[in-house]
Amino acid sequence: MTAVATALASAPFWLPRAVLEVRETLFKRINGVEGIPVPGPAIPVSNFRALYAHPAANGRSRGAALSDLFWYWLSPGAELHQEHLEPGPEYEAVARTTRQFLAIPNARAEELAAACLSAVCKPLGAKDLASVRLRDLMMPVWARFYYELVFGFPCPPEAESLIIANANDVVTALKCVSLRHMGKRNALTVYLEQTLRMHGAVHALPDFFSPQQQALYLQGVFFNTAIVQMSEAMTHLIFAVAQHPELETDLLAHLQEDRYLDHLIAETLRKYPLFGIAHRITSEEIALDDASNIPRGSVLCFHYADYQNSGFDDPERFDPARWKTVSAKSATYIPFGVTANRPCPAQAIALVTMRAAGREFFRRFHCASSAAHTRSIPNRGPCLLVPRDKTPRQGRIRSALICMAWRDRVEDVTRSLRQLVLGTIMVLHARKLRLCQHHFAGKACPFPGSGRA
């Protein structure tokens, strides 16, 4: 009896990890063991960059069973999302279009990012103390920013709601905390198609796409990837500061210095890379050394956290000051991928806008959090915000932090069980739909409305 009571009481501390292990084993069983981990038993860290940059490590979707799952999560239109296009003229045209949209002057990007953040956070400034989920708070900021970047005029409230519903649906399904809801996603596609018809976009879209495909392209890159990535990056940045009160004095003293904020952002993206794994499918055999090679058609899984942890002293420590002496170029640091093999096209604008939005945020709020900060932030970053001109009682902040820590633990348990069930359902559903396999086999998907354009 005592043992059962102890097990139950301590569940928050062991159950989430146990469920994670069961989930991983289950997913492997269902999906089949696939992929060569890099770094891993066959490939040391020292080969990581060269292998990632290898010209034959260039396949994106075709031939990997796990592509069916990614396409399922990124639907509709995963087959024309830049990330998933195979190399070739179609990819080149799409990548060129994305670059055109992202090439706005730094000053304009900074101004727009700060204005969007300011407008979204303004109502919180009236409270003494606000309890928020950082990812939810950040989504409207980036919905507004990217809508204006794409269409050239401010984001109407209806569009904002549709963009957030779409991005939330994608990210919660990816983390297996919710099933996917195609209705929410398709509603955005329809809206974007209408907006394109009525106003067009700031730049021409690939003319080999139908109007619906053009809407899906925009949805994939700007209203899904951009919103999710920027909201998560900002969540990590604020969450990290909220959990390191020792940074506060320095932060306020150096808030106007780009270099200080750049170090803070670099350390955030080092410790919490947004990508867990990026994969490539080899189009030719790759010689590793005289004795071994990687066969054609292999799936290489590049583990960002393992790589980024490998070359730093005390990698678990969050220490922005380490960047005073480390050069990002020569470090084991690739938050935006590797230059030679389809790196993130938004690296420049993402860093500039994170800095501007971060500066605006920290100028307005002191933040504190007692919730768990993990790379995948399934808790969406619970955080307390105190406007700089308000002074709530310390006791109120302390009790709010105690409640937050307990709620986070309890949520961790319920969430991990939910992830196990929902993840299994989605993996099985993705296997049934086989969106990627049907696409490359040139077959119509036998389940209309399930994700293919």
Ligand code: HEM
């Ligand atoms: C801090 C924010 C961001 C981070 C850390 C990030 C990180 C990355 C990484 C690591 C990759 C390469 C993955 C691989 O090798 O397969 C990537 C690719 C990509 N990212 Fe980002 N990203 C961010 C923001 C954005 C934004 C704002 C957009 C859109 C506006 C974007 C669009 C893309 C696209 C389209 C690709 C695929 C590139 C290709 O295959 O040609 N990302 N991102």
